[in-house]
Every structure is written in structure tokens, then in C-alpha cells.
Amino acid sequence: MSGGCDIRSTCPYCGVGCGVLLRPDGDGGLQVRGDPDHPANFGKLCSKGSALGETLGMQGRLLTPQINGEAAEWDETLDLVADRFTATIAEHGPDSVAFYVSGQLLTEDYYVANKLMKGFVGSANIDTNSRLCMASTVAGHKRAFGTDTVPGTYQDLEEADLVVLVGSNLAWCHPVLHQRLLTARAKHGTRIVVIDPRRTATCDAADLHLALQPGTDVALFNHLLTQIDAAGMVAPDLDATVTGFAAALAAARVGDVSETGLSPDDIATFCKMWTRTEKVVTVFSQGVNQSSSGTDKVNAILNCHLATGRIGRPGMGPFSVTGQPNAMGGREVGGLANMLACHLDLENAAHRKTVGEFWNAAAPLPDTAGLKAVDMFRAVGDGRIKALWVIHTNPAVTMPDADAVRDAIANCPFVVVSDITGETDTARLADVLLPATGWGEKSGTVTNSDRTISRQRAALPAPGSARPDWQILTQVGQRMGWADAFSWSSPAEIFAEYAALATAALQHGRDFDISGLTGMDDAAYDALPPTRWPARAQGSQQRFFADGRYFHTDGKAKMLPLTQRAPAARTGPKYPFRLNTGRIRDQWHTMTRTARAPRLSAHLAEPFLDINPADAAAMGLQPAALVQVRSPQGRAIFRARHTDAVAAGQVFAPIHWTGETAPAARVDAVIPSANDPISGQPETKAAVVAVEPFNAAWYGFAVSAQPLTPNCTYWARVRTEQGWRMELAGLDAPDDWEQMARDLFGLQDAEIQHASDPARGTHRIAFHQEGILQAALFLSPSPVIAMRDYVAGLPGTEAPQVLSGRRPGDQPDPGPILCACLSVGVNTITTAIEKQQLLSVEAIGTALGAGTNCGSCRPEIAELLARATAQVAAE
Numbered sequence: 098m099s100g101g102c103d104i105r106s107t108c109p110y111c112g113v114g115c116g117v118l119l120r121p122d123g124d125g126g127l128q129v130r131g132d133p134d135h136p137a138n139f140g141k142l143c144s145k146g147s148a149l150g151e152t153l154g155m156q157g158r159l160l161t162p163q164i165n166g167e168a169a170e171w172d173e174t175l176d177l178v179a180d181r182f183t184a185t186i187a188e189h190g191p192d193s194v195a196f197y198v199s200g201q202l203l204t205e206d207y208y209v210a211n212k213l214m215k216g217f218v219g220s221a222n223i224d225t226n227s228r229l230c231m232a233s234t235v236a237g238h239k240r241a242f243g244t245d246t247v248p249g250t251y252q253d254l255e256e257a258d259l260v261v262l263v264g265s266n267l268a269w270c271h272p273v274l275h276q277r278l279l280t281a282r283a284k285h286g287t288r289i290v291v292i293d294p295r296r297t298a299t300c301d302a303a304d305l306h307l308a309l310q311p312g313t314d315v316a317l318f319n320h321l322l323t324q325i326d327a328a329g330m331v332a333p334d335l336d337a338t339v340t341g342f343a344a345a346l347a348a349a350r351v352g353d354v355s356e357t358g359l360s361p362d363d364i365a366t367f368c369k370m371w372t373r374t375e376k377v378v379t380v381f382s383q384g385v386n387q388s389s390s391g392t393d394k395v396n397a398i399l400n401c402h403l404a405t406g407r408i409g410r411p412g413m414g415p416f417s418v419t420g421q422p423n424a425m426g427g428r429e430v431g432g433l434a435n436m437l438a439c440h441l442d443l444e445n446a447a448h449r450k451t452v453g454e455f456w457n458a459a460a461p462l463p464d465t466a467g468l469k470a471v472d473m474f475r476a477v478g479d480g481r482i483k484a485l486w487v488i489h490t491n492p493a494v495t496m497p498d499a500d501a502v503r504d505a506i507a508n509c510p511f512v513v514v515s516d517i518t519g520e521t522d523t524a525r526l527a528d529v530l531l532p533a534t535g536w537g538e539k540s541g542t543v544t545n546s547d548r549t550i551s552r553q554r555a556a557l558p559a560p561g562s563a564r565p566d567w568q569i570l571t572q573v574g575q576r577m578g579w580a581d582a583f584s585w586s587s588p589a590e591i592f593a594e595y596a597a598l599a600t601a602a603l604q605h606g607r608d609f610d611i612s613g614l615t616g617m618d619d620a621a622y623d624a625l626p627p628t629r630w631p632a633r634a635q636g637s638q639q640r641f642f643a644d645g646r647y648f649h650t651d652g653k654a655k656m657l658p659l660t661q662r663a664p665a666a667r668t669g670p671k672y673p674f675r676l677n678t679g680r681i682r683d684q685w686h687t688m689t690r691t692a693r694a695p696r697l698s699a700h701l702a703e704p705f706l707d708i709n710p711a712d713a714a715a716m717g718l719q720p721a722a723l724v725q726v727r728s729p730q731g732r733a734i735f736r737a738r739h740t741d742a743v744a745a746g747q748v749f750a751p752i753h754w755t756g757e758t759a760p761a762a763r764v765d766a767v768i769p770s771a772n773d774p775i776s777g778q779p780e781t782k783a784a785v786v787a788v789e790p791f792n793a794a795w796y797g798f799a800v801s802a803q804p805l806t807p808n809c810t811y812w813a814r815v816r817t818e819q820g821w822r823m824e825l826a827g828l829d830a831p832d833d834w835e836q837m838a839r840d841l842f843g844l845q846d847a848e849i850q851h852a853s854d855p856a857r858g859t860h861r862i863a864f865h866q867e868g869i870l871q872a873a874l875f876l877s878p879s880p881v882i883a884m885r886d887y888v889a890g891l892p893g894t895e896a897p898q899v900l901s902g903r904r905p906g907d908q909p910d911p912g913p914i915l916c917a918c919l920s921v922g923v924n925t926i927t928t929a930i931e932k933q934q935l936l937s938v939e940a941i942g943t944a945l946g947a948g949t950n951c952g953s954c955r956p957e958i959a960e961l962l963a964r965a966t967a968q969v970a971a972e
């Protein structure tokens with residue numbers, strides 16, 4: 098149990114929203130453990146959560162405001178921001194300014210940003226990265242239920258007999274929830290189906306993997322609806338609670354399930370499992386949302402749950418898992434350009450009146466939606482937006498058509514960026530940089546995927562002169578002339594106002610109810626335990642839709658007639674591949690925090706492109722070669738990984754690398770801005786691209802005790818315990834490799850060792866100072882062969898034999914790290930499986946420790962095990 102000086106808080110990464118216990122280590126750092134009492138995780142943490150303590154520290158932190166790259170005082174900086182926004186609004190109108198914010202903001206920050214823009218600037222030009230993330234779900238929920246209601250809870254996944262994961266890599270993206278599901282399965286045999294064009298770590302634990310053609314989810318769920326009807330599983334009293342069934346079924350019957358490319362057997366198996374299992378939860382995520390038909394995909398899933406009445410009851414229902422820690426909270430405060438606070442609607446005059454009067458708004462609230470993310474950056478690009486404030490997000494990397502977005506930001510007359518570091522692609526383009534306090538230093542609330550509101554609490558002092566985001570926004574609001582409306586002095590006061598507004602909003606009969614949290618004083622707010630909404634002051638807390646009542650004016654839910662649409666971009670001879678994108682286990686988005694922990698970078702140290710072996714062979718790609726990916730929008734370079742996890746004709750690349758970590762591998766540079774027409778969410782999982790070998794004249798692998806920034810065509814760097822490691826490649830070989838190496842490392846005078854092999858064209862160069870290895874560089878005309886994890890551990894030691902690139906003969910090579918917590922490598926595991934005849938993940942855990950801490954790597958251990966045992970069987 099928790100010790101006396103632990104501070105309870107919440108993990109700042111994914112929407113599972115795990116509780117953590119923080120204990121300052123007295124050295125500016127924090128010890129982080131899972132909170133055994135938090136209802137999201139009961140003490141568990143994944144690899145990212147367990148490594149939180151290693152991501153803190155002052156290196157790279159933004160400590161003072163900056164104006165045009167020069168340190169500045171807060172007062173002059175805030176005056177400048179307020180003056181420029183005020184002047185721009187006066188000259189060009191309220192719609193000439195915009196805020197682009199984030200589902201990682203705390204609810205209190207978000208509330209202030211939204212109030213400032215919609216209530217006082219008088220524009221709805223505030224949008225958030227949730228547009229790239231949850232917008233299709235929001236729109237789908239509103240179409241079906243009348244409100245953006247997530248009806249389920251985590252416990253439903255544990256009580257279900259069948260869990261269907263659609264476009265969700267739960268094992269890597271919501272690891273603790275995935276572990277909860279697997280624990281429940283061990284107890285009562287839950288069956289798991291994964292619907293994903295790609296084989297992921299989540300598939301390792303699945304009974305059935307449906308690798309459907311990208312973007313064909315509507316065809317599949319439409320077909321399921323027809324099978325529900327054919328099996329007589331339509332809820333008998335459906336008309337009492339749901340409208341639109343007949344039309345939805347008629348549209349579904351027109352559909353053609355063969356578009357999914359799945360075998361008739363698999364389709365039949367899936368439909369049988371679904372129709373015959375009452376307790377079914379359908380989890381969905383970005384494979385559904387990030388699509389030009391994302392909202393229809395959401396409704397296709399909701400249709401099936403509504404038709405069968407499998408919603409609003411324990412162990413069943415549709416369940417959208419949120420990505421960011423406060424994606425849900427942002428929806429609640431109305432952070433999207435088309436929403437008002439507290440699940441009220443911008444277009445509804447009565448709703449506007451309630452909010453406008455409550456806020457004592459300076460201007461009439463805007464009655465139409467503001468610019469959604471993609472349109473917002475287009476408007477920045479064509480000069481309609483003249484002042485932009487970006488808070489807690491990195492759009493120069495993560496927006497589709499990212500090069501165009503980067504140029505738009507660079508050319509905008511006035512750009513303010515609030516971040517914890519100035520070293521991001523977006524921050525580097527700012528006129529004004531505002532230092533924000535980060536996780537561990539700030540205080541407020543977040544709402545996770547199952548509507549549980551949890552406190553984040555500060556455990557460390559603000560570094561330098563950093564301030565919390567809510568305070569920065571408040572101080573700008575005051576300076577723009579609205580001191581009374583922006584007068585809070587703590588997050589508790591903001592939350593109190595927000596809860597009061599939510600209570601006033603209840604007159605409109607929406608779902609969002611936190612009336613039970615009104616009137617909390619500072620002490621009550623400080624002590625607030627995790628609380629799931631509805632948190633009603635009066636009435637029962639029963640689950641949503643249990644009584645068959647929904648939020649459309651007729652009190653019913655709506656099923657929608659849906660038609661399968663292909664992704665917006667079509668493959669053809671010029672762009673024959675379909676590019677899918679997503680996440681890896683141990684990195685968070687643009688890596689500004691996770692990449693600070695060396696062990697999180699050990700899992701996958703370089704941006705990659707997964708390509709089917711048949712495609713790789715047809716292209717003559719050698720293993721580990723670099724490939725160039727081209728689309729009409731731009732280019733990117735990745736390391737090719739040949740794997741049948743992706744089908745022929747499809748490729749997959751991760752989203753995490755940036756101008757700071759691998760400038761040639763920003764995947765969103767090749768993604769077009771093709772939006773879902775209803776939600777405005779861009780299709781970031783189905784671009785079309787050409788893939789060709791990148792004809793590098795040389796490849797390099799470098800390790801260094803000091804940070805380094807090369808200038809060759811391709812490089813990718815990550816932190817290690819001993820410094821940095823990096824992959825490099827260039828189109829032109831330099832005349833003098835030694836000089837090139839000296840320049841790369843900035844080591845003009847260090848002692849050099851150089852071994853070259855003229856026959857192979859390879860060079861190995863090392864630099865020592867006072868007998869200690871500073872840096873080493875391995876060069877080759879083909880991909881470099883070296884024991885990378887071993888070499889990466891050498892800087893800072895004597896390492897006389899570094900140029901061999903190999904561990905001395907008697908020591909085995911553990912291979913790439915698979916278990917980040919206990920640093921166990923792939924080779925160690927496969928060798929132990931073979932030599933010690935280990936036959937289960939548990940046995941491997943007992944023998945090596947791998948997978949026994951956070952458990953995030955257990956699916957991959959299971960895959961190694963499956964491969965090894967298959968090999969044995971074949972022998």
C-alpha cells in the first residue's frame with residue numbers, strides 16, 4: 098500500500114488513465130509506482146508509465162519565455178501576446194485568430210482556452226488535436242445517441258464473453274487495459290477478435306484476426322447487421338427505443354461484404370460469434386476514427402449494438418477507447434471547434450444563451466462551427482489566420498500534409514507556442530515561446546476512456562519560471578481586458594466554475610452531469626478521488642442507456658443507413674502502395690518525453706517501414722536497406738522491415754519521428770489531408786504512396802557520449818544510457834572519412850583509431866580522450882553490421898576493442914531489448930526457450946524476469962515462443 102509521503106496522480110500518456118503514486122526523490126526527480134487503489138489500473142503500469150521517473154529532468158526544458166529566440170520577462174511577453182491578439186482582432190475580426198490545443202491539456206486548462214476563444218474573443222476558431230483522434234467517434238455518438246456518450250466501462254471488458262477490437266492495437270496503445278482483458282480471459286475464457294488490416298501484438302492473444310482490406314469496416318459491420326437480422330437476434334422491443342432500423346438494414350443489405358477481402362469462412366465465424374454471444378463489447382480506436390468514412394464506421398458498429406439491445410447493460414456495448422489522457426475531458430469542456438462547453442451545441446440558441454449568460458460573455462457566442470484542424474492550418478497557410486496560439490501539441494509533425502502545415506506556421510505573422518521544451522518542430526517556428534509546467538509539476542483533472550475523472554497532482558516545483566497552462570491563458574485573458582472573467586487563482590476555482598456551468602447546463606437534458614462535484618472547496622478538490630461521471634447530485638448513478646432512454650429529442654437512439662466507401666486516395670501505377678500509420682509500444686507521439694528515457698528507446702530505435710517480403714523481393718530490397726516513400730504531398734525515408742504482418746500492397750510506418758529525431762522520416766509529410774465529411778477528421782491511415790529503394794552511397798552507425806546533429810540525407814538518433822546512438826546514410830561519399838567523422842562528433846583533437854577494409858569499402862573509426870571512448874562510427878556501402886546494443890553501451894568506457902563492433906567472443910549478444918523494464922534482449926529469450934525448453938510466457942518470466950514487471954512485452958514474448966515452437970515442430 099501507499100507510503101506516507103506518496104502523492105496520488107495520473108499517468109500523462111494514454112486514455113486508460115492509470116493512477117500513479119509519486120514520491121520526490123529529493124534530487125529533483127520522482128519515484129513512480131502504480132496506484133493500487135486507482136480503479137483504472139489497480140497498481141499496474143505499462144512500460145511508459147513505469148519509466149515516467151526517467152523522463153523528468155531539466156535537460157532541454159524551456160525555462161523562460163522567449164520572444165524571437167531571446168529570453169524575455171513574463172510581463173512583457175504576456176503583454177505582447179495580448180496586444181498582438183487584440184490588435185489582430187480589432188483590425189481583421191475575431192475569426193482572424195485561432196487556438197490549436199490538445200487532448201493532453203488538463204480539463205481546467207482546456208476550460209479556460211475554450212472560454213477565452215468562444216466567450217470573449219467571440220470566435221469558434223479553437224480546435225484540438227482531438228480532431229485527428231476522436232472527432233469521428235464524437236460525431237458518430239451524436240448521430241446515434243444525440244450526445245457524445247461513451248456508455249461503457251473497463252469492467253464491461255472484463256465481464257464480456259466476446260471482445261471485438263476494431264482498428265485498435267490495444268496491447269501497445271492501451272496496455273494496462275489489455276492486461277486487464279487478458280487476466281479476465283484467463284479466468285473465464287473471453288474470446289477476442291481483432292479487426293485490423295495488419296497483424297499486431299494485439300493479435301497474439303486473439304482467437305480470430307480479420308485482416309480486412311483497409312477502410313472496409315462499414316462493409317463488414319453492415320454485413321453483420323444483416324446476419325443479426327437473419328439470426329433473429331434483433332431486440333424484440335426495438336421500436337420503443339431505437340429509430341431507423343428498417344432503413345439501416347435495407348442499406349446494409351445492398352452492401353457487398355466481399356469488399357473486405359476476407360474469406361467467407363472467417364466472415365461467417367465472426368458473425369456467428371457476434372450474434373450468438375450476448376455479452377459482447379466492441380472496442381474501437383484509430384483504425385475506425387482516422388478514416389474518410391470514420392463517422393460511418395463508428396455508426397456501423399453502433400448500429401449492431403443498438404439493433405441487438407446490447408448496450409447499457411453490464412458486459413456489453415460499443416466502447417471507444419480514447420487516446421490521450423484527457424481526450425474525454427476536452428470533449429466535455431467543448432474544446433472542439435463545433436462544440437460548446439458541457440456537451441452543449443454551438444448551433445443551438447438556447448444552449449448558447451445558457452453558456453453566454455453564465456460566462457457573462459463579452460460578445461455573442463459564435464453560432465457556427467469554427468475552423469477544424471485541417472481547415473485551420475489551411476487558413477493559416479493562405480493568410481486568413483494572422484495570429485495563432487499552439488498549446489501542448491506539435492502540429493508541424495502530426496498534422497497530415499505536415500510540410501505544408503510547417504510552412505503555414507512558419508509564414509504566419511504571429512505564432513505563440515506553449516510547451517515544456519523549445520526543441521520541437523513547432524516550437525522552433527514560434528515568434529513567442531511560453532514555458533509551461535509539465536506533468537509532475539502541475540495540477541488539475543483529466544477524464545479517461547471510461548469517464549473517470551482523476552486528479553493530476555503536482556509533486557515537483559515549477560522549473561525556472563515555467564507556469565501552468567491555465568495560468569498563462571488566464572493572464573492573457575486578463576490583459577485582453579477581461580479581468581473579471583479570468584480571475585481564477587487556482588485550478589480548484591476553475592473546476593468549481595466548470596462544475597457550476599455543467600449544473601446550469603443540465604436544464605437542457607444532456608448526458609454530462611457532474612452536479613455532484615459542485616461546491617467543492619480547495620480541500621475537497623485536493624482530495625477528490627477518481628470519480629466516474631455521471632456524478633449526479635440527485636438521482637441514481639445507473640449506467641447510461643440502461644433505461645432505453647437516449648438524448649435525441651424523441652428520447653430514442655438512431656440507427657443510420659450506411660454505404661461502404663473506399664479510402665479517399667486510390668492506388669494506381671504511380672502510387673501502388675497503401676500506407677498505414679500508427680504507434681509503437683514504448684514511444685509517445687513526437688517523443689518529447691518518452692525519448693528522454695533510454696530504456697524506452699531500446700525497443701525500436703529507428704523509424705521503419707513494414708513491407709511484405711513479396712513486395713520487398715519484387716523491388717530487390719536487401720534486408721535492412723533504407724526505402725524512400727513518396728506521395729503527392731511529400732517524401733520520407735525509413736528502414737525497411739520485411740514482414741508478413743502487413744499484406745502485399747500495404748506498408749506501415751510509425752508516427753513518432755520528427756525533425757529533432759529523424760528529419761527525413763516524418764510520416765505525416767506524405768499523408769494527404771482527406772477528411773471525413775461529417776467529423777472533419779483526416780484519413781491518416783490510408784494514404785497512397787510509391788516505395789522505392791533509397792540509393793544510399795553509404796550507411797553509418799554511430800555512438801557518442803555527446804549529442805550530435807549531422808547533416809546527411811538520412812539520420813535517426815536516440816538516447817542511450819551512455820549518450821546517443823544514431824543511424825546515418827548519405828547520397829554522396831565524402832573524400833575524407835576521418836574528417837567527416839571528426840566534424841560529425843565535433844572531436845577535432847581526439848585520438849583516432851581507424852580500420853578500413855578497402856575490399857568491402859568499410860571504415861570503422863573511434864575517438865578516445867584520455868583513454869575513454871567518446872564516439873565511434875561504422876561505415877559501409879551496404880547496411881552496417883554491428884552489435885548495436887553492445888556498441889551503444891561503450892562510450893564512457895575504455896573500450897579498446899570497439900572497432901570490432903562485437904562483444905568479445907565469450908559473451909553472448911542479448912540482441913535488441915524486448916523487455917524494457919528488465920532489459921532482456923530477444924536473443925536471450927530465444928536462446929533460453931531453446932536451451933531451457935521454456936514453453937510458456939510464465940516460464941520465461943521465471944527464468945529471465947522478462948515480462949514480469951509491466952507486462953507490456955508479453956505479447957511479443959508470446960510471439961517469439963510461438964515462432965520457436967513452430968520451428969521445433971517443423972524440424
Ligand SMILES: Nc1nc2c(c(=O)[nH]1)N[C@H]1C(S)=C(S)[C@@H](COP(=O)(O)OP(=O)(O)OC[C@H]3O[C@@H](n4cnc5c(=O)[nH]c(N)nc54)[C@H](O)[C@@H]3O)O[C@H]1N2
Pocket residue numbers: 111112230263264265266267269270271292293294295297310311312313314382383384385419420421677678679680681682683684685686782
Ligand atoms: N505506445 C503508445 N500508446 C499510445 C499512444 C502512443 O503514442 N504510443 N497514443 C495514444 C493515442 S493519442 C491514441 S489516439 C491511441 C491510438 O491507439 P490505436 O488506435 O490502438 O493505435 P494506432 O496504432 O494508431 O492504430 C490502431 C490500428 O488501426 C489499424 N488500422 C489501419 N487502418 C484500418 C482500417 O481501415 N480498419 C481497421 N479496422 N483497422 C485499421 C492499424 O493497422 C493499427 O494497428 O493510442 C494511445 N496510446
Ligand SMILES: Nc1nc2c(c(=O)[nH]1)N[C@H]1C(S)=C(S)[C@@H](COP(=O)(O)OP(=O)(O)OC[C@H]3O[C@@H](n4cnc5c(=O)[nH]c(N)nc54)[C@H](O)[C@@H]3O)O[C@H]1N2
Pocket residue numbers: 199200201226227229230231383387420421488489490491492495496497515516517518521533534535536566678679680685686687688689690752764765768781782
Ligand atoms: N499519420 C498519422 N498522424 C497522426 C496520427 C496517426 O495515427 N497517424 N495520430 C493522430 C493523433 S490520434 C494524435 S492524438 C496526434 C498527437 O500529436 P501531437 O499532440 O502533436 O503530439 P505530441 O507529441 O503529443 O505533442 C504534445 C506537445 O506538448 C508538449 N507538452 C508536454 N507537456 C506539456 C504541458 O504540460 N504543457 C504544454 N503546453 N505542452 C506540453 C510536448 O513537449 C509536445 O511538444 O497525432 C495525430 N497524427
Ligand code: SF4
Pocket residue numbers: 108109110111112113114115138141142143144145146147270271272273274
Ligand atoms: S496504460 Fe501505460 S501509458 Fe496508459 S495510462 Fe496506463 S501506465 Fe500510462
Ligand SMILES: [Mo]
Pocket residue numbers: 229230231420421
Ligand atoms: Mo490520439
